[in-house]
Amino acid sequence: MRTMTDLPTTMPAAVYRGPGDIVLEELPVPSPGPEQVLVEVAHCGICGSDIHLLLDGLGQAGSVEGHEWTGVIAAVGADVDQWVVGDAVVGGPSPRCRHCRRCLEGKPSQCRNRTGSVMDISEGAFARYIRTNASAVWRLPPGLSMRQAALTEPLAVALHGITRSQVTEADSIMVFGAGPIGALTVAALKAKGFGPITVIEPGARRRRLALDLGADEVRDPSELELFEVLDPERIASGACDVVIECSGHGNAVEAAFNQVSRGGRLVLVGAGIDQPNLNPLRMILNELTLCGSFLYDADGFENALTLLASGALPTDLLIEPADVTLDQLMGTLRDLSSGVLAGKAMVAPGL
Template sequence: MTELPAEMDAAVLQGPGQIEVQAVPVPEVGDDGVLVAVDLCGICGSDLHMVLEGWARPGTWQGHEWVGRVVAVGPDAGRWQVGDAVVGGPSEPCGTCAGCRAHRPSLCSGRDDPGRNDNAGAFATYKRTRATELLALPAGLDPRAAALAEPLGIALHALHNGGVAAGQRVLVLGAGPIGALAIAAMRTMDVAEITCVEPNALRRELALAVGADRVLEPDDLVVPSIAEPSLVVEGAVDVVLECSGNRAAMEAGLAQLVRGGTMVLVGAGIDPPRFDPNRILLNELVITGAFNYDADGFEQALALLASGRLPVEALLEPGAVPLAGLLDAMRDLADGRLAGKVLVQP
């Protein structure tokens, strides 16, 4: 163990839209824990909800897309050693519930609701984690690229749940980080046509830069009336990935499917959609969700990032912001002034 300070900096939530960088105690490692010095942590769309909209509890700090270096290891923490370069991985599932037995850890009955657990995030100098919730940074992989592993794992899980395959036509609603990563990943899968619908001009440019064949604005979509439940629109797609969490986008997305098509709900939203049940019935449509990752989602993501096949620099905003700039970066993301993934350097 290296000598550690008693306190560290953390971006502590004070209330909706209020963050204060405070000195807080450095977490104790514990018997099975690992303490990591955080090098970089990405800002997730869920972080915007937690902070700007106050979904999380005051006194907590967010951040779950992180990379760093091990600085302390508990006696029961297994193979990790001080100095190891690591990537924050998924929370350890219970391993015994029906979801875990089906190799679907995203459905683990022991999981916490987002923003409601007591774990301190990685918008801080140090992050304590379980030894089982870390992955080694692959040799030669830039830490900036590795910071995309968590959101890429989510995108890959959405593609898996949607059954996306080579030769299909796919519509992505929303070109935020998950939508953009899904587009970039599909470009490596020989998907026949990728269309992205996005109201923000910067994000439309991003979608094209990472592999979309064409981009549309929401008003460009044709949505049949409720009196035409079986009508299939021109240019209908096999799969819709709804990555915005926007009610209108969800409702319009359902109408863009071929018969037997699938819509995957990936983006989180509070305003619930109203789906036409007759359209679902007559066209035998599937609506499913995608929460978190496949059982080997982080391994898949790191392998794809290490392959060099993704346009990493197009996906990332240049440089990194300090903790003191976190709230401004969140506001810029929420207001559409930034399009790519923003990395924070605590």
């Protein structure tokens, strides 16, 4: 194993103890296996799933979350030859076996050998160092800062939702939720020249952000034309060809289902806990396509890095201006959950 010269033996990490309870602890710096690398974390974005895991109590006690990270390689395992200490990289969960039918079809998110929830990690990047497989990190393109590049993982999620929507230039688009994934979806659609885009979002700050990102119209969910679930022929007046649901709320999924125009497509990106009530007759009579979107395209990280490096995304709007220290993590999770913060909050464990 090759390491940076002054590698410490312990590191601060934000350890999850229970719902709303994170403790800053000194943990041993993990030692990379033969095919692994150790990365000193520069930035790690806070994900909506972190709110479910750490605030809502879906996490495992003793785990360290954080999966949207960038950093500098601090040690490489004995069999790693593609990375050297000092390389700037971006990482994130990218499960794939590379040989099952779905992996060979280019759909690694549906790897037949995927086990459990991929977000269920125990060694995350809300810590000074993270250990990961050498094949699960990507090189930062020139000109992209570590801070900007920490948007790679959630942008790959947003891009996959757009791929799944099969959106064309002729389509009108509606995006539900302007949290980090919804905001990245709007920014990426805009950068690719798609639209018009209507954003449905209850939070005033996030509606403002969506407008700043180029949404053509923003509406509070209360302004939507909603009707009984047993009214399958009726199409809402503002219905769109493509609807991308990024909030994960059951009532938003129901509303989104009613905002799809005839022959249109609804993509579910946001994952939630409450279940919507949908009428299959609406799907049948209007030939709606309803599909889920999980994780990324096969080349999701590469595409996200290329888009970020192109400068086409307003990362200054997408990322909250002030970085977050490890001991500010819980307060920031609460501010994200309540909508006080609209953009992507970045943890900088070295602060």
